[in-house]
Amino acid sequence: MQPMSRNMSLADQLRESIEESIATGTLGPGAPLDEADLARQYQVSRTPVREALLQLAATGMVELRHRRGAAVAEVGATRLVEMFEVMAELEAMCGRHAARRMADAERAELMAAHRACEAARADGDADRYYHLNERLHHLIYAGSHSEFLREQALALHRRLRPYRRLQLRVKGRMTASFAEHQSVVDAIVGGDGEAAAQALRAHVLVQGERFADLVAALAQWQAPGLPGRAPA
Helix, strand or coil: CCCCCCCCCHHHHHHHHHHHHHHCCCCCCCCEECHHHHHHHHCCCHHHHHHHHHHHHHHCCEEEECCCEEEECCCCHHHHHHHHHHHHHHHHHHHHHHHHHCCHHHHHHHHHHHHHHHHHHHHCCHHHHHHHHHHHHHHHHHHCCCHHHHHHHHHHHHHHHHHHHHHCCCCCHHHHHHHHHHHHHHHHHCCCHHHHHHHHHHHHCCCHHHHHHHHHHHHHHCCCCCCCCCCC
16 A cells, blocks of 8 residues: 555545455455455554445445455446446536537647557557556546536546456457547547547447457456455
8 A cells, every 4th residue: 555645544545445456356346355354454453444445335346245244346237237328428428528628738638648548559558558548538527627527427437447447358449449539539629529429428338249248358357266256
């Protein structure tokens, strides 16, 4: 865990660390989250660990099970698709507003982020691409100049991080993602709000082959015996 931030409580910092482990797949769906083990791992008391787990439970990333402790939440395919459908609409709204409201400096920053994604794609580095991809999306949320919309988009984006990351490990998805980004960036820089909304909606939705690929990747991630998976 990083040194304590002056602006974050210990529980908040623990929440972010555990959340990152879930997002990267270090803690897979169903993985147990024992308070005592986490307290020893992070060298803290159990009180901030309990608070962090309660925060994660409020976002749906963790399940608090009666008499069995906490575990990383397992999300079914139907629920996952519903979450991506809502995310697609939130991002479409962000893109529509960003195309109209972004300043020239913001557009330049968006294009720079897009070029950085291109370099990661060319290197075949899915993890680096994922983090740069996240930055690009966050710039679009901020570019909407609607603080409430940005907050809602960030919250759901955070909840979907593990699954968005999984998608990029599917063969050919990184290249397709970059091509979709190109359409989004072109529309925003060109000031075409409707085109930006349509491009972002299509980019985020998981349908057809993309849905099948995501379900297959999710099944592999949840397979017994993989790191982070709770023992049977």
